[in-house]
Amino acid sequence: xxxxxxxxxxxxxxxxxxxxxxxxxxxxxxxxxxxxxxxxxxxxxxxxxxxxxxxxxxxxxxxxxxxxxxxxxxxxxxxxxxxxxxxxxxxxxxxxxxxxxxxxxxxxxxxxxxxxxxxxxxxxxxxxxxxxxxxxxxxxxxxxxxxxxxxxxxxxxxxxxxxxxxxxxxxxxxxxxxxxxxxxxxxxxxxxxxxxxxxxxxxxxxxxxxxxxxxxxxxxxxxxxxxxxxxxxxxxxxxxxxxxxxxxxxxxxxx
Amino acid sequence: xxxxxxxxxxxxxxxxxxxxxxxxxxxxxxxxxxxxxxxxxxxxxxxxxxxxxxxxxxxxxxxxxxxxxxxxxxxxxxxxxxxxxxxxxxxxxxxxxxxxxxxxxxxxxxxxxxxxxxxxxxxxxxxxxxxxxxxxxxxxxxxxxxxxxxxxxxxxxxxxxxxxxxxxxxxxxxxxxxxxxxxxxxxxxxxxxxxxxxxxxxxxxxxxxxxxxxxxxxxxxxxxxxxxxxxxxxxxxxxxxxxxxxxxxxxxxxxxxxxxxxxxxxxxxxxxxxxxxxxxxxxxxxxxxx
Amino acid sequence: xxxxxxxxxxxxxxxxxxxxxxxxxxxxxxxxxxxxxxxxxxxxxxxxxxxxxxxxxxxxxxxxxxxxxxxxxxxxxxxxxxxxxx
Numbered sequence: 001x002x003x004x005x006x007x008x009x010x011x012x013x014x015x016x017x018x019x020x021x022x023x024x025x026x027x028x029x030x031x032x033x034x035x036x037x038x039x040x041x042x043x044x045x046x047x048x049x050x051x052x053x054x055x056x057x058x059x060x061x062x063x064x065x066x067x068x069x070x071x072x073x074x075x076x077x078x079x080x081x082x083x084x085x086x087x088x089x090x091x092x093x094x095x096x097x098x099x100x101x102x103x104x105x106x107x108x109x110x111x112x113x114x115x116x117x118x119x120x121x122x123x124x125x126x127x128x129x130x131x132x133x134x135x136x137x138x139x140x141x142x143x144x145x146x147x148x149x150x151x152x153x154x155x156x157x158x159x160x161x162x163x164x165x166x167x168x169x170x171x172x173x174x175x176x177x178x179x180x181x182x183x184x185x186x187x188x189x190x191x192x193x194x195x196x197x198x199x200x201x202x203x204x205x206x207x208x209x210x211x212x213x214x215x216x217x218x219x220x221x222x223x224x225x226x227x228x229x230x231x232x233x234x235x236x237x238x239x240x241x242x243x244x245x246x247x248x249x250x251x252x253x254x255x
Numbered sequence: 256x257x258x259x260x261x262x263x264x265x266x267x268x269x270x271x272x273x274x275x276x277x278x279x280x281x282x283x284x285x286x287x288x289x290x291x292x293x294x295x296x297x298x299x300x301x302x303x304x305x306x307x308x309x310x311x312x313x314x315x316x317x318x319x320x321x322x323x324x325x326x327x328x329x330x331x332x333x334x335x336x337x338x339x340x341x342x343x344x345x346x347x348x349x350x351x352x353x354x355x356x357x358x359x360x361x362x363x364x365x366x367x368x369x370x371x372x373x374x375x376x377x378x379x380x381x382x383x384x385x386x387x388x389x390x391x392x393x394x395x396x397x398x399x400x401x402x403x404x405x406x407x408x409x410x411x412x413x414x415x416x417x418x419x420x421x422x423x424x425x426x427x428x429x430x431x432x433x434x435x436x437x438x439x440x441x442x443x444x445x446x447x448x449x450x451x452x453x454x455x456x457x458x459x460x461x462x463x464x465x466x467x468x469x470x471x472x473x474x475x476x477x478x479x480x481x482x483x484x485x486x487x488x489x490x491x492x493x494x495x496x497x498x499x500x501x502x503x504x505x506x507x508x509x510x511x512x513x514x515x516x517x518x519x520x521x522x523x524x525x526x527x528x529x530x531x532x533x534x535x536x537x538x539x540x541x542x543x544x545x
Numbered sequence: 546x547x548x549x550x551x552x553x554x555x556x557x558x559x560x561x562x563x564x565x566x567x568x569x570x571x572x573x574x575x576x577x578x579x580x581x582x583x584x585x586x587x588x589x590x591x592x593x594x595x596x597x598x599x600x601x602x603x604x605x606x607x608x609x610x611x612x613x614x615x616x617x618x619x620x621x622x623x624x625x626x627x628x629x630x631x
Contacts, residue, residue: 003333003381004333004376004377004379004381004382004385005333005365007377007412008332008333008362008365008374009365009366011365011374012365012366012368012370015370025413026377026412026413026414027410027411027412027413028410028411028412028413028448031447031449031481032447032477032481032483034410036477036599037409037410038410039599040409040410040483040485040594040598040599041370041372041374041375041409041598043595043597043598043599043600044372044594044595044598045370045371045372047595047597047598048371048372048595049371051589051595052371052589055586055587055589061618062618062619063616063618063619063620063623064616064617064618064620065616065617065618066618067617068615068616068617068618069618081368081369082368082369082370082371083367083368083369084327084340084369085299085326085327085328085329085337085340085363085364085369085371086299086302086327086340086343086590087299087327087371087589087590088299088300088302088303088588088589088590090371090589103614103615103616104616107616107620107623109623110620121586123306124303124306124307124586125303125304125305125306125308126303126304126305126306127304127305128304128305128306134560137557137560137561138561140557142554142557142558142561143554145553145554145556145557146549146550146553146554155304155305155306168623172619177619177622178622179622180622180623180624181622181623181624182624182625183623183624183625184625194305194306196310197306197307197310197311197585198307198585221553222549222550222553225549225552225553226549229548229549229552235552237552237553237555237556238552238555238556238559241556241560242556242559242560245560277587277588278585278586278587278588279587281585297588297590297591297592298590299588299590300588300589300590301588307585307586308588324592326590326591326592327590359592371590372594373592373594407594409594409599470593473596475596475599475600477599483599485594485595485596485598485599486593486594487593487594487595487596488591488592488593489593489596515592515593517591517592517593518593518595518596
């Protein structure tokens with residue numbers, strides 16, 4: 001009679017690899033063979049984990065088709081086992097796993113689409129934080145503004161890709177996918193926010209993306225503006241900054 | 256939140272039927288406010304820091320008593336109790352003040368890897384000596400009594416010298432936990448493992464049963480002459496389980512009863528219809544008891 | 546004054562003005578960014594057993610890898626751009 005830990009380890013090994021196991025002798029088989037009984041659990045684990053991944057990555061699933069997705073999910077579940085009793089924590093490394101999958105070389109945009117879906121998942125479950133009350137800015141004079149630093153919303157997501165990931169994502173939300181989707185439009189930059197209950201995806205310019213990323217990396221307002229105008233000389237700071245405060249993307253300010 | 260400050264009325268789960276809360280029904284429940292006694296939510300679906308699930312649950316909690324039903328605590332695991340999981344559950348309990356908190360007689364993780372399935376335990380002295388202190392510890396850390404639910408069984412271990420009711424009875428005696436009796440699971444297990452469901456129900460400590468679950472299951476052919484029942488929560492409660500429920504109520508007395516429906520989720524009306532069917536049986540049995 | 550400093554101080558003027566009044570807050574709200582639509586997702590945690598878990602299908606079989614080597618979904622409709630990583 002194995003100790004409980006040994007029994008659970010044998011069981012786990014069977015769930016993962018389905019190999020011959022001493023467990024087969026531990027399981028009673030009145031009507032159904034021991035392997036058939038154990039396979040119900042093994043299949044259920046595979047299905048549960050696969051469905052959890054499909055719940056986070058529905059666009060990736062549509063892009064590669066459900067059969068390929070199920071196979072990729074199975075490989076992922078073995079390489080990156082779930083480490084939490086909450087399935088919402090499962091799947092963080094899936095974009096990286098797709099990037100490493102040789103069979104997906106012809107779909108170079110796929111890991112970034114996956115990264116967008118993970119960012120959506122995180123924004124959906126992320127913390128709430130009130131936006132910055134613009135009245136608080138009155139404690140500084142205009143001349144002090146260049147040195148101010150802003151905190152961005154802790155639940156927001158920011159993502160830049162060489163590929164039109166948001167266009168791809170949007171096309172897959174529609175009832176009917178267009179017959180053809182042009183990848184030639186190139187790079188896209190996305191900001192994900194969740195002002196109330198729903199996640200919102202905003203298409204950014206390269207300069208806006210650079211500006212936000214700099215602010216998120218603790219740059220001063222002047223440093224972030226510098227970075228943005230390197231990207232695009234006509235960057236409209238005034239309207240962007242007002243929109244970021246109004247949209248609740250900026251939640252705090254300090255010197 | 257202040258310690259001891261109550262945000263919601265401290266009412267017990269009524270001895271009526273409730274329904275399992277699914278995201279697909281959030282808006283319908285808030286708009287229609289169906290006449291159901293209570294709601295049960297899967298705890299882990301509300302472990303996020305914020306967002307729609309928590310906001311909807313806050314709204315719904317104002318209108319309905321709540322039970323929190325966990326699936327990921329892995330009480331039967333040989334690993335240490337997962338302190339992160341316990342803390343999140345404790346936080347959720349503090350936020351929502353559920354009238355009941357439950358988990359499963361199962362394990363789902365070993366050596367830190369989670370399989371997110373309710374895996375079977377051998378019903379041995381060793382497992383009992385392992386599980387009882389863990390349930391006691393979890394109850395201490397959560398500041399709450401736990402109800403432990405009987406799982407659906409697809410296999411039994413040769414080394415299981417105790418029956419499931421004996422094992423559950425021992426846990427109740429040793430830890431003061433309560434029981435969540437899933438009548439559909441008893442039916443599924445009884446068919447799969449060939450035992451008498453009525454004997455099973457008679458063997459449980461009736462006073463420890465504080466909640467009942469009902470659900471639909473699938474009947475699958477494993478080969479041309481053998482069927483196996485799968486607890487897929489994907490259909491109406493079948494006639495045989497309704498009959499077993501009625502027998503169960505005579506054994507345990509009327510108890511808060513939940514309709515679970517997780518796959519092929521129906522309209523809210525259909526789900527509420529099943530709940531009202533359970534209510535009718537509860538009323539019949541209550542009248543007979545009175 | 547360098548360009549970024551000029552931009553920042555100009556933006557400061559309008560932010561400060563907007564922060565002064567409720568009307569300013571409304572003007573801020575009106576400047577909200579354009580958004581795409583959202584979705585309310587279902588929770589992934591539940592306690593059922595999958596209906597098909599007793600079938601030995603290739604999509605769930607842990608032992609053998611299914612013979613699926615190429616993606617065959619909507620990716621076929623995505624055209625143009627570079628088809629290699631880099």
